[in-house]
Amino acid sequence: MIILKRTVFLSVVLSIVIIACQSGREKVNARPSLGLPPIEMGAIQLSYSDTNSPEWKVIARRLDSFYRIQERAGFNGSVLVGYQGKILYEKYIGYSNKRENIPLSSDNAVQLASTSKTFTGAAILYLHQNKYLDIDHPVAQYIKDFPYPDITVRMLLNHRSGLPDYGHFVPLYRKSKDFISNDEVLRIMAQHKPHQEFKTNTRFKYCNTNYLILASIIEEVTEMSFDAFMQQYIFKPLGMTHTFVYTADKQLPSSATISYQGGYVPFPLDFRDGVYGDKNIYSTVEDMYRWDQSFYSNKFLSNETLELAYGPCSFERPGIKNYGLGWRMLCYPDGYKIIYHNGWWHGNNTCFYRFIKDNFTIIVLGNKHSNAIYRQPPVVYNLIKNTEAVGQFDDGAE
Structure with a gap:
C-alpha cells in the first residue's frame, strides 16, 4: 500500500x-x-x-x-x-x-x-515521416500566396509563428457572420497580411490560425479533403468508428x-x-x-x-x-x-x-x-x- x-x-x-x-x-x-x-x-x-x-x-x-x-x-x-x-x-x-x-x-x-490538434499535428508528421513534405520548409512552398516567407511548417506545429488568431482579424475584413472556410481565411491573409503579434520564432503563443493552415497544407499536399484524409489514414485503420x-x-x-x-x-x-x-x-x-x-x-x-x-x-x-x-x-x-x-x-x-x-x-x-x-x-x-x-x-x- x-x-x-x-x-x-x-x-x-x-x-x-x-x-x-x-x-x-x-x-x-x-x-x-x-x-x-x-x-x-x-x-x-x-x-x-x-x-x-x-x-x-x-x-x-x-x-x-x-x-x-x-x-x-x-x-x-x-x-x-x-x-x-x-x-x-x-x-x-x-x-x-x-x-x-x-x-x-x-x-x-x-x-x-482543440484536442483535435493532436490529429492535425500527427497527420502533418505522418506526411513528413513519409517524405511528402518537410516541416522545416516554408509554408509558402505548400500554400499559394502565403504572405509570410519566414514561417515554416514546424513553426505552425509548435505555435511559434507569431500569427494572429483568425477569430480576431477576420471580422476586420469580412462583414458576413456566416460560416467562414479555411480557404477564405487564407484568401484574407493573402490579401491583407494581418500584422504578426511578434517576430517569427522568437517565442511561443498558442494560436488557432496555425492549425487551420496545417489542415490546408494537408489538403494541398495530399490532394484530398481534410475529412477524407483523416478517415482513410487514421479513423478507419484504427477502428475509430464514431x-x-x-x-x-x-x-x-x-x-x-x-x-x-x-x-x-x-x-x-x-x-x-x-x-x-x-x-x-x-x-x-x-x-x-x-x-x-x-x-x-x-x-x-x-x-x-x-x-x-x-x-x-x-x-x-x-x-x-x-x-x-x-x-x-x-x-x-x-x-x-x-x-x-x-x-x-x-x-x-x-x-x-x-x-x-x-x-x-x-x-x-x-x-x-x-x-x-x-x-x-x-x-x-x-x-x-x-x-x-x-x-x-x-x-x-x-
Missing part, C-alpha cells in the same frame, strides 16, 4: 471541493482557468490492473463517488481511464441531447475542440452530442464553426483511447517521429509546461513527461492526458460548459495512485 503524504491528501480534498464549487457557478463563455495550484502528477505503476480484484473495486467505488459529486455539481460528459491497453474505468453522465432526453453513451461523439470531421457543408449526425451552456441551453454557432484543423473533430472516449494506444504500437507514427512530436520547443519561460509538435506537455526535472492536450469550444471542454512512460491515460470529454473539467484528471490520477486516500471520499454508496 502507498502511504499518502498529508500535503498530497489535503491537495486532493481541496481540489474535489473546488471542482464541485466551480461547477456550480460557471460563467457562460468563460475561458478555461487553470490558475489553481496543480496537484502533482508523475509516474504511476499499478499492481491492481485487474478490474475484478477487490482492491480495484474499492478504487472504482471511490471514482464513482467523485463523479457523483461532479454530476450533482453539473458535470455532463464521459470519462475513461486506461492502463497498458486495458480500460480500467469508464463513465457516462448526463445527456447527449437533453431536449430529446437521450442519455450520453459510448456511441455519442463529442466536439473535441470519429469524424465536421465541416460546414455537412449536417451533424443525430448521434453527435449537443453543445450546451449552463442550464442545458444549446450554444449558438458562429462564423468560426466553419473552420477545421484547429477544432471540429468529434470523437468518443473509447475512440480516443484507440488513438492513444496507436502510438504505442506505431500504427501511424514511428518512434522516431513520436520523439520529434514529444520534444519541447519553447524555453523562454522557465517551468515544467511546454509545447511540442501538436502536444502540450509537462516536463518534470526527473525526466518524466506527461503528454496532453485540453480543448474548449462553445460548451465542449476536453482533457486528454497521456502518461507515456507508463501507458496510463485519462480522457474526459464534456459537452456542457464547465471549467472544472480541467481539474478532474489530476484528482482522478491521485485517487487511483494513492490508495490510502481514496477511502476518504466514499460517500457510502456501494
Whole structure:
C-alpha cells in the first residue's frame, strides 16, 4: 500500500471541493482557468490492473463517488481511464441531447475542440515521416500566396509563428457572420497580411490560425479533403468508428452530442464553426483511447517521429509546461513527461492526458460548459495512485 503524504491528501480534498464549487457557478463563455495550484502528477505503476480484484473495486467505488459529486455539481460528459491497453474505468453522465432526453453513451461523439490538434499535428508528421513534405520548409512552398516567407511548417506545429488568431482579424475584413472556410481565411491573409503579434520564432503563443493552415497544407499536399484524409489514414485503420470531421457543408449526425451552456441551453454557432484543423473533430472516449494506444504500437507514427512530436520547443519561460509538435506537455526535472492536450469550444471542454512512460491515460470529454473539467484528471490520477486516500471520499454508496 502507498502511504499518502498529508500535503498530497489535503491537495486532493481541496481540489474535489473546488471542482464541485466551480461547477456550480460557471460563467457562460468563460475561458478555461487553470490558475489553481496543480496537484502533482508523475509516474504511476499499478499492481491492481485487474478490474475484478477487490482492491480495484474499492478504487472504482471511490471514482464513482467523485463523479457523483461532479454530476450533482453539473458535470455532463464521459470519462475513461486506461492502463497498458486495458480500460480500467469508464463513465457516462448526463445527456447527449437533453431536449430529446437521450442519455450520453459510448456511441455519442463529442466536439473535441482543440484536442483535435493532436490529429492535425500527427497527420502533418505522418506526411513528413513519409517524405511528402518537410516541416522545416516554408509554408509558402505548400500554400499559394502565403504572405509570410519566414514561417515554416514546424513553426505552425509548435505555435511559434507569431500569427494572429483568425477569430480576431477576420471580422476586420469580412462583414458576413456566416460560416467562414479555411480557404477564405487564407484568401484574407493573402490579401491583407494581418500584422504578426511578434517576430517569427522568437517565442511561443498558442494560436488557432496555425492549425487551420496545417489542415490546408494537408489538403494541398495530399490532394484530398481534410475529412477524407483523416478517415482513410487514421479513423478507419484504427477502428475509430464514431470519429469524424465536421465541416460546414455537412449536417451533424443525430448521434453527435449537443453543445450546451449552463442550464442545458444549446450554444449558438458562429462564423468560426466553419473552420477545421484547429477544432471540429468529434470523437468518443473509447475512440480516443484507440488513438492513444496507436502510438504505442506505431500504427501511424514511428518512434522516431513520436520523439520529434514529444520534444519541447519553447524555453523562454522557465517551468515544467511546454509545447511540442501538436502536444502540450509537462516536463518534470526527473525526466518524466506527461503528454496532453485540453480543448474548449462553445460548451465542449476536453482533457486528454497521456502518461507515456507508463501507458496510463485519462480522457474526459464534456459537452456542457464547465471549467472544472480541467481539474478532474489530476484528482482522478491521485485517487487511483494513492490508495490510502481514496477511502476518504466514499460517500457510502456501494
